[in-house]
Amino acid sequence: MRHGLLRHGLIAAATAVLTLASPWAAGARADAAQVTVVSPGGAQRTLSLDALAGSEDVVGRAYALRSAAGESAQTLTGFSLAAILGAAGADPYGFSYLEVQRPAGGAVLLSRDQALDAGAFADGPPLVYATAAGTGFLRPSASAEDLNADDSFEAPQGISVVLRKGSRLQVRAKASTLRTKSGKPVEFSAVVERAGSGEQLTYSWYFDDGHSAASPEARHAFAKPGSYDVVLGVTSGGDDAGASAVVRIQVGAAPAGPDRKGGGRDETAGAPDHGSASGPPAEAGPAPIPAPAAEPATVPPTPAPQPERKDPPEPAPEPEGQRVAGRLVDATATNTPPAPKPAAARRGQLSDDNGGGGVPNAAWGILATLGLLGTGALAEAGGLARLWPRGRAA
Numbered sequence: 111m112r113h114g115l116l117r118h119g120l121i122a123a124a125t126a127v128l129t130l131a132s133p134w135a136a137g138a139r140a141d142a143a144q145v146t147v148v149s150p151g152g153a154q155r156t157l158s159l160d161a162l163a164g165s166e167d168v169v170g171r172a173y174a175l176r177s178a179a180g181e182s183a184q185t186l187t188g189f190s191l192a193a194i195l196g197a198a199g200a201d202p203y204g205f206s207y208l209e210v211q212r213p214a215g216g217a218v219l220l221s222r223d224q225a226l227d228a229g230a231f232a233d234g235p236p237l238v239y240a241t242a243a244g245t246g247f248l249r250p251s252a253s254a255e256d257l258n259a260d261d262s263f264e265a266p267q268g269i270s271v272v273l274r275k276g277s278r279l280q281v282r283a284k285a286s287t288l289r290t291k292s293g294k295p296v297e298f299s300a301v302v303e304r305a306g307s308g309e310q311l312t313y314s315w316y317f318d319d320g321h322s323a324a325s326p327e328a329r330h331a332f333a334k335p336g337s338y339d340v341v342l343g344v345t346s347g348g349d350d351a352g353a354s355a356v357v358r359i360q361v362g363a364a365p366a367g368p369d370r371k372g373g374g375r376d377e378t379a380g381a382p383d384h385g386s387a388s389g390p391p392a393e394a395g396p397a398p399i400p401a402p403a404a405e406p407a408t409v410p411p412t413p414a415p416q417p418e419r420k421d422p423p424e425p426a427p428e429p430e431g432q433r434v435a436g437r438l439v440d441a442t443a444t445n446t447p448p449a450p451k452p453a454a455a456r457r458g459q460l461s462d463d464n465g466g467g468g469v470p471n472a473a474w475g476i477l478a479t480l481g482l483l484g485t486g487a488l489a490e491a492g493g494l495a496r497l498w499p500r501g502r503a504a
Contacts, residue, residue: 143240144268147198150205150275155198156268159189159240167193173233176251177259184262186248188239191225194271202226205273206350207304210236210247213265218249221278221306223348230347231308238269245269252308261307278304279352283315283342289360295331296359298323302344302352314343335362 143159172185195202208225209217224230231250239246245268249261279302286297300313315323317330318338332338338361342354 143245145194145198145238145245146268146270147195147200148270148272149200150273157194157197159238159245162189162197163240165189165193168234168237171234171237173237173248174251175248175259175262176254176257178257184248186237186239186246188237188246190228190235190237191220191271192228192235194238195225200273205275206278207274207306209272209274210249211270211272212263213267213269217272218247218261218307219304220249221309221346221348221350223346223350224306224309227348249307252310256308258308277352278350279344279346280304281342281344281352281354283340283354283357285340285357285359288358290332292333292335292361293331295329298328298330298340298342298357300326300342300344300354305344305346310347312345314345316341316343332359332361337361337364 144156145159146154146156148154166187167190169187170185171187172183175182175184189197191208202222205222207219207221209219211217220236225236228235231252233250236250237246237248239248241264243264244266246264247262247269249258251258282301282303284299284301290296298315302311305311311326313324313326315325315328315330317323317332317340319332319334319336321330323330338359340357340359343351344353345351
């Protein structure tokens with residue numbers, strides 16, 4: 111009895127361990143409903159849809175599923191790709207397009223505009239949702255002709271969304287032939303890689319002869335011989351653009367000569383190498399007129415030597431700081447220095463201290479002083495005469 115209980119306990123424990131470890135267990139199904147977002151640099155972030163439950167931004171929306179067998183509708187609730195990328199913290203401007211990996215291989219390619227613009231598809235945005243078997247993905251149909259049934263699938267272990275960066279649209283132009291005749295049509299077709307699934311593209315063909323076309327396939331005939339550079343341009347709804355390499359179509363025989371890519375019937379040196387050739391046919395055109403012989407050049411007479419012209423000597427530099435004013439004179443004029451300008455004569459009359467006429471007061475003072483000195487001298491002479499002995503005077 112004791113051994114039976116122990117054996118049953120061991121079996122139950124082993125069953126519990128296997129149940130928890132099995133990815134197919136009902137308790138582990140929530141882990142399978144997940145999305146892994148891979149950035150252009152390789153970093154990954156995995157989101158659990160159960161952890162995001164309750165924040166779905168698409169609820170009860172009907173989507174059309176179109177295939178070659180017919181059309182059906184499916185009503186779903188889940189998360190748009192824009193919501194998934196936002197929850198993963200992806201930079202909305204850090205990628206050019208993305209790939210949703212299929213579980214059996216391959217991928218659904220969508221442009222950044224298709225992934226982030228809610229109005230890119232009429233039915234609604236691309237959808238990620240949880241299913242009983244794991245994680246589901248649906249790519250909406252862009253039009254009645256857009257078959258999207260193969261782009262809707264379920265992945266038991268979750269799906270991966272890989273963000274890509276760089277030039278997206280890879281465009282090539284194909285031609286049915288590279289050599290043709292005037293008036294014979296050439297078939298052209300476009301090959302575009304990395305276009306979004308169901309993405310609307312605009313095609314522009316340029317045939318280098320003034321004509322163009324706007325379809326994935328075109329049929330065009332060149333009217334005149336020549337060499338024509340055909341280019342295809344492709345633009346997406348999200349304004350992504352791509353262009354093909356040049357496809358050169360040779361119409362008619364190419365002219366002889368090195369480095370001549372043109373065609374046509376005018377093989378003269380001045381004929382155009384690009385586009386429509388013009389001029390009469392070489393076999394029907396008039397013979398070229400030879401150029402007239404060059405006449406000997408006439409040697410002009412040697413001119414007589416002219417006397418050397420001598421410039422007048424430069425004037426001596428003026429003293430520093432002195433400003434010189436005047437005018438230049440003719441070299442033939444006599445270099446005579448100008449006569450000195452006479453000083454202006456003084457004007458007026460003598461006046462006394464009071465402003466009146468006559469002898470100044472200072473002159474009168476000088477005369478009075480001289481008179482006094484003379485009187486003193488006379489008086490002194492008289493005194494000396496008295497001292498002189500009278501007898502001696504006899």
